[in-house]
Amino acid sequence: MPEPGSRKYDTRSARLREEAERSGVSDQDANAVADETLRQAPEWQSRGPKTERGRGPKGERPENG
Numbered sequence: 001m002p003e004p005g006s007r008k009y010d011t012r013s014a015r016l017r018e019e020a021e022r023s024g025v026s027d028q029d030a031n032a033v034a035d036e037t038l039r040q041a042p043e044w045q046s047r048g049p050k051t052e053r054g055r056g057p058k059g060e061r062p063e064n065g
Contacts, residue, residue, distance in 0.1 A: 013038055 016034035
Protein backbone atom coordinates (compact mmCIF):
# COMPACT_ATOMS: atom_id res chain seq x y z
CA MET A 1 0.00 0.00 0.00
CA PRO A 2 1.73 3.21 -1.13
CA GLU A 3 1.84 6.14 1.29
CA PRO A 4 1.92 9.89 0.66
CA GLY A 5 5.36 10.94 -0.53
CA SER A 6 6.24 7.60 -2.09
CA ARG A 7 7.03 7.25 -5.77
CA LYS A 8 3.89 5.20 -6.48
CA TYR A 9 1.70 7.75 -4.69
CA ASP A 10 3.28 10.65 -6.61
CA THR A 11 2.88 8.80 -9.93
CA ARG A 12 -0.78 8.09 -9.22
CA SER A 13 -1.33 11.73 -8.21
CA ALA A 14 0.23 12.95 -11.47
CA ARG A 15 -2.00 10.63 -13.52
CA LEU A 16 -5.11 11.79 -11.68
CA ARG A 17 -4.06 15.41 -12.20
CA GLU A 18 -3.67 14.81 -15.95
CA GLU A 19 -7.08 13.13 -16.13
CA ALA A 20 -8.68 16.07 -14.34
CA GLU A 21 -7.03 18.54 -16.73
CA ARG A 22 -8.29 16.55 -19.74
CA SER A 23 -11.82 16.57 -18.34
CA GLY A 24 -11.87 20.38 -18.21
CA VAL A 25 -10.60 21.22 -14.71
CA SER A 26 -8.21 24.18 -14.58
CA ASP A 27 -4.50 23.60 -13.91
CA GLN A 28 -4.71 25.16 -10.44
CA ASP A 29 -7.69 23.04 -9.42
CA ALA A 30 -6.46 19.78 -10.97
CA ASN A 31 -3.87 19.25 -8.22
CA ALA A 32 -6.51 19.76 -5.52
CA VAL A 33 -8.84 17.30 -7.27
CA ALA A 34 -6.09 14.66 -7.46
CA ASP A 35 -5.12 15.13 -3.81
CA GLU A 36 -8.73 14.88 -2.64
CA THR A 37 -9.30 11.74 -4.70
CA LEU A 38 -6.27 10.06 -3.12
CA ARG A 39 -7.24 11.19 0.39
CA GLN A 40 -10.65 9.56 0.05
CA ALA A 41 -9.32 6.22 -1.24
CA PRO A 42 -8.48 3.98 1.74
CA GLU A 43 -5.74 2.07 -0.13
CA TRP A 44 -3.77 5.32 -0.64
CA GLN A 45 -3.98 6.66 2.95
CA SER A 46 -1.09 6.74 5.38
CA ARG A 47 -0.98 3.91 7.91
CA GLY A 48 0.65 6.04 10.59
CA PRO A 49 4.05 5.89 12.27
CA LYS A 50 6.02 2.68 11.86
CA THR A 51 7.98 2.90 15.13
CA GLU A 52 7.38 4.02 18.71
CA ARG A 53 9.65 6.98 18.11
CA GLY A 54 7.45 8.08 15.21
CA ARG A 55 4.52 8.51 17.60
CA GLY A 56 6.25 11.47 19.26
CA PRO A 57 7.54 12.21 22.76
CA LYS A 58 6.36 9.61 25.28
CA GLY A 59 4.67 12.19 27.51
CA GLU A 60 2.69 13.67 24.59
CA ARG A 61 1.43 10.45 22.98
CA PRO A 62 -2.28 9.71 22.88
CA GLU A 63 -3.34 7.05 25.39
CA ASN A 64 -4.75 4.60 22.86
CA GLY A 65 -2.79 4.21 19.71
